[in-house]
Amino acid sequence: MEHDIRALTARLIAQRWLPRKDPMVRRALIDETFRHEIDQRLASVGLRLLDNPYAAHVAVGLTPDALEPTFGSGREYQASNMGLTRDEIALLVVLWALIILPKRERQVTRQNLANEGQEELFAAEQPVAHGAEVSAGVSEASLIADFGPRLGGKTKVRNFMLGRLARLGFIERRSGMLLEGPLLDVALDYRLMADRIIHGTLAGVLSDAGHPPPAADAFALAGADDEDEFDGDMPEPGSEIF
Structure with missing residues (x-):
């Protein structure tokens, strides 16, 4: 067992994320x-395993007590320990809201993309789904048209911001579509983020752009509690990622 423990620990640190289907994971x-x-x-x-039963990957991140000693000396830590700018973090949160919130709604209601919107007999007996069958993409052209002017311009979003988020593992770009990357559903805390987006300022921004967030009952089904109500501060995406 010692060999497997060392091997998995080393792989997590070196690769930062691994698929849940991996035998050691x-x-x-x-x-x-x-x-x-x-x-x-x-x-x-100073590390911990980041695991979400709805996500297709696990990742490794810093423990809370290791954040300040590790990243506190850098100016960029005020926004993100990955060096993301405020505009990039805003775009990341928008992408998380457009991809992960609808995905979670499908997961908690036991629906996949093929039968979305249809009633399912014996749905309660189906396993909780995760992975490509429930995670839909977002049109890159549509996203840029809707949010590019708000985030520094269409060229900046297309050529720099989306590329950076893709290199960090938050998204994947395929044939004009923006898809969930391995970190998107584990790096951002759903329990903190969902209610703040569904009931917060971003809900209005998304609706104005033609992307209304899912109903609040999906958040309730996912296991949130009253202690996670919005306190006025948006959490820092990526603040725990190693």
Whole structure:
């Protein structure tokens, strides 16, 4: 077991994310003893496993006590430890709202893209879905047309901002579509973000651009509680990513 623990820990640190279907990752998610050893090994160097049962990947991030010693000396940490600008963070949050919120709504209602909008008999008996079958993309041209003027111009968004988010693993760009990347559903905390978007300022911005967020009941189904109500501060996307 020691060899597997060292191997998985090294892969997580080196690659930053791994698919949930990976045999060692699956073992860490179902084997309590193995998971405890992985958590202990990561914690010894200020890291922790970022896991979301609805996400197709797991990732490694910093523990809260390691954030300031690791990134506190850099000016960019005030916005993001990845060096993202305010405009890039705003675009990241918009993409998260357009891709992850509808995806989560489909997951908690046991729907995939093929039967979206149809009633499903015995839906409660189906497993919670995650992955490509429930994650839809966003048209790059539509996104740029809607939000480019608000974020520094269409050229800046297309040539620089989207490219940076893709290189960091938040999104993938395929044939004019923006798809969920391996970090998008694990790096941003759904429990904190969803209610703030559904009931906050971004909901109006999305609606004005023709992208209304899903109904609030999807957030409730995902397991939020009253303690996570909006307190006026938007969380910092990526603040825990290693």
